[in-house]
Amino acid sequence: MKQVLLSGCGNIGFRHLQAIAAMPTPAHVTIIEPNMAAHARIAEFTGSHTGPHRFSVSPTLPDAPATVDLAVIASSADVRRAIVEAVLARHSVLVMVLEKVLFQSISDLDAVSALLARHHVTAFVNCGRRYFPGYLAARDRWAQARPLDIEVKGTAFGMCSNGIHLLDLAEFLNAAAVVSVDACGLKPGSVPAKRPGCVEVFGTLHARLANGATLRVTCDDSSPMSIAVSVTGKGVSAQIDELARQVTESGQTTAFGARNVSECWEIYDQCLREQTCGLTPFADSTGQHRLFLAALNDHLGLGADALCPIS
Secondary structure, eight states, X not given: OEEEEEEOOSHHHHHHHHHHHHOSSOEEEEEEOSOGGGHHHHHHHHHTOOSSOEEXXXXXXXXXXXXXXXXXXXXXXXXXXXXXXXXXXXXXXXEEEEOSSOXXXXXXXXXXXXXXXXXXXXXXXXXXXXXXXXXXXXXXXXXXXXXXXXXXXXESSOHHHHHHXXXXXXXXXXXXXXXXXXXXXXXXXXXXXXXXXOEEOOEEEEEEETTSOEEEEEEESOSSOXXXXXXXXXXXXXXXXXXXXXXXXXXXXXEOOOOOXXXXXXXXXXXXXXXXXXXXXXXXXXXXXXXXXXXXXHHHTOOTTSOOOOO
């Protein structure tokens, strides 16, 4: 039986748990959640599960060394480096999936990159739009239309926590790396985020890719939440409403395939069977994070490698 370690089972971590439970490959899933108040929900879910898996839950990481086929690190960004260090100090890990925002500083990016390399861990970052059927089909359909300029407009979708998703989407559709991120279009200052100690920003973020494509992301401070993605390229003009799951292209509106984290069981199953998956490789994501953190720190008046208060 495969061994899965899930560190962090709050809001997003619970979505990971739901997806892991739906995969067909049998696994013993060890759930680490320090918040005891969350254990009742975890126990209710795992207790009613009828699949091939076994579950155990604990507030702390097991001390006994073990070989972990897949570790999912779904904690908040401020403690993620410490958790990765603790896991790899005790256990051998084959594949690791980490939530984003990865870390709050560039030095943490560097330190964990070196640690994963030293322990020969294959790592990915959970930028799940790469598993949206709509974007998978569009990437192939628009391959000859690159470079693809992308504009994202919306309200209250969380620029600080979700900006990385959109940088990654631009890389995914263009098959090219982001080379610059500019925060000059953001509105001055910040506001407190829902997560204590973190901030949120509004306005426009600009990015440029190696193939000349551009990304423009605008988030306004108003409700309700909305997000619309426009893509233009050679002979391509498409508008995607992710919440309504619709795409309008060539004058026709059709269904757009999107998926929640809890629905993407293939990620974890493929990690266990093949030690790989279609999520963003860790090295690619660190490049995105490096530019994103630097731009936000500059906007917030912080040093280049200061702790950026986002998660």
